[in-house]
Amino acid sequence: MSELHQAEDIRNLTEKVKELNLSFSILKKEINKAIIGQEYMVDRLLIGLLGNGHVLLEGVPGLAKTLAIKTLAEAVRGEFSRIQFTPDLLPADVIGTQIYNIKDNDFSIKKGPVFANFVLADEINRAPSKVQSALLEAMQEKQVTIGDETLSLPTPFLVLATQNPIDQEGTYQLPEAQSDRFMLKCRIDYPDFEDERKVMRMMSSSHQPQIMPVISLDYITEAKSLINQIYLDEKIEKYILDMVFATRYPGKYGLSELTNYIAFGASPRASINLAIASRALAFLRNRAFVIPEDVKEIAKDVLRHRIGLSFEAEAEEMTPENIVDKILGKIQAP
Incomplete structure (x- = not known):
């Protein structure tokens, strides 16, 4: 490709980027109505979403990790689910299982919480390796096998897994081969003084911000196809x-x-x-x-x-x- 054609392609692509990016600027503004002082975390969530990857987030409790991905789901009209990882969790609690139906004398599939556009895997290191593997397989393959049936996961599909860096008692550390499947591992810290003041005032107010859907999942899909260009x-x-x-x-x-x-x-x-x-x-x-x-x-x-x-x-x-x-x-x- 000649430099002239290459420059022309970049100019054309720039117009598409600016057009789509305007919608993402509106999306970030909508998310920031509920998430204050965590722009780094919001940007990384969007990068994971656009890059067709997943995000491992490390931070102490109370830093709006759950609220961030839930707000993102609301702002794009996506389906959100939260899985609290505990030592007694089973793979079926994540991906789903087969249930016997007496009336039909047959098995039917009950889908697990992993069947959502945005999945929060809270404290992923609290559950044993079998459960971690079940989730990470779904993340990699974008599909789940229950019994003899293989089911595709929704599109887009983003997993935000969290870890608490200070309380490691009774945890199951993610093996390197599994943590490698996360596109990003982000470490977030406390908000600064003024941001926390805004959070305190907002949460103690009777008027909580209402998150409105500002872009559709189709916009996300279109933007994802543009990233590789x-x-x-x-x-x-x-x-x-x-x-x-x-x-x-x-x-x-x-x-x-x-x-x-x-x-x-x-x-x-x-x-x-x-x-x-x-x-x-x-x-x-x-x-x-x-x-x-x-x-x-x-x-x-x-x-x-x-x-x-x-x-x-x-x-x-x-x-x-x-x-x-x-x-x-x-x-x-x-």
Whole structure:
């Protein structure tokens, strides 16, 4: 493709992006009526939704995680369900089961709460591995098998799984192969003073914000199909791959000091998801092309749960975020 044709395609794509992005700006404004001071979390939810991925959210209780995804569902007229993960939960409680009907002398399927557009898996590490696997299989395949029947999940389909970082007693840590299936792992903190003042006033008021559906699920589907068309230059592709490969072979990138800290590096899903998430972020920033700042902004969310730390790293209190910061500081952006 010639540079002239490429420039023309980007101009045409930019018009589509601006047209669709206007609706997403209205969507964010509607969500912010109920969610105050958590713009980072809302952006990551939208990136996961647009990128056809899922989000693992880590934060203490009370940071509006449930309210955020429920508000998003209301604003797009999507179906929402919440699953509270507990040690006695069974896979059937998540995906559904077969029920014997005496009248018809046959089995019928009762669908579980996973059959929704937006699913909140609250405290996913509270349930044993069988239950985690049932949900994660549904996330990956976008379908569920109950008995001998395979059922497709709704479109769009977004799982927001939460973890509490401070109370780990009686929890089942997600294995690396399962956490790798989340596009993003985000860490959220307390709101600042003024934002919390606004939350306090809003929640103590008799007039609670009413969330109205402002865009349809068809808009979401149209925007998702546009994401893969966002222009990603070869230099940006190399930048993404260099970043991921530096987690595997730090010595080759002049980061020998990280070798003893990394037990294993990021998987190929990291490269794929970093490219998709960067494109989704560019879309939300009203651009039809990815710039290095998009990759830098989303890098920690894509990589933090894909870097395995050695015992030495844990002993020296080295975190995945520290490692990503060193990689970002070393690898030159195009």
